[in-house]
Amino acid sequence: MRDPYEVLGMSRNSDPDALKARYEELKAKYGEQRFEDGERGNEGARLLSELESSWAIIQQDLKSGGNNVTGDYAKIENYIRSGDYDAAQRELDAVPSRDGKWHYYQSIIFYKRDWLSESRSQLVIAVQMEPNNSKYRESLRKLDMVMGNAGVNPNDMGRTQQGPYDNGQYYNQTYQQQQQQQDQQINSAGNFCANCICAYCMTELCCAMMRGCH
Secondary structure: OOOHHHHHOOOOOOOHHHHHHHHHHHHHHHHHHOOOOHHHHHHHHHHHHHHHHHHHHHHHHHHOOOOOOOOOHHHHHHHHHHOOHHHHHHHHHOOOOOOHHHHHHHHHHHHHOOOHHHHHHHHHHHHHHOOOOHHHHHHHHHHHHHHOOOOOOOOOOOOEOOEOOEOOEOOOHHHHHHHHHHHHHHHHHHHHHHHHHHHHHHHHHHHHHHHHHO
16 A cells, blocks of 8 residues: 555655645546546545545644654554455564564464464564463464364464454463364263173173073
8 A cells, every 4th residue: 555645745744734635636537537438437535535545644643743644553553454465564563663562463373374483473572562462362362272283273373253363462372272173072982882891791790691591
């Protein structure tokens, strides 16, 4: 995605009123163009959609004093959820502060690419920078559990009902399912053995009774 100010042809230091005026100007221009025939109409619709998305970001940026565009982790999450890890990485690289939150999100991107070792390294840094953050510690613990269990599919780790990850809390659903299946197999095998032993004992008892009758 292009820089939102670049879409307007303005700079970050532009006056808010000038930004709004430029937005209104382009909105009217692209709004008319989208009704034209052929490729030009399609281009107008695309530019209008890009303009609206950019203006929404600029408005958030203005409200936060100009510190929101490069640090918009919500946008990074949306890219991750949609599977666009390249865009998520570009957005993360634009964040100037390399704090624990930054390394945590970097670990998620690496994890989604199945780069587990790199993901763990980023989680370790996040925990070191914010040792009291229970979310980071729990994510690291469960990632270690996955890396120590060859039967777990990395693509299944971290999935919840809400999406690829739920506020960073990895959930080893696949591992639990495997454990349940193993328990069922063990119970089935135990029941089979018990039935065999019972049948054998009954056979021996009948034979003994027959021998006693003679």
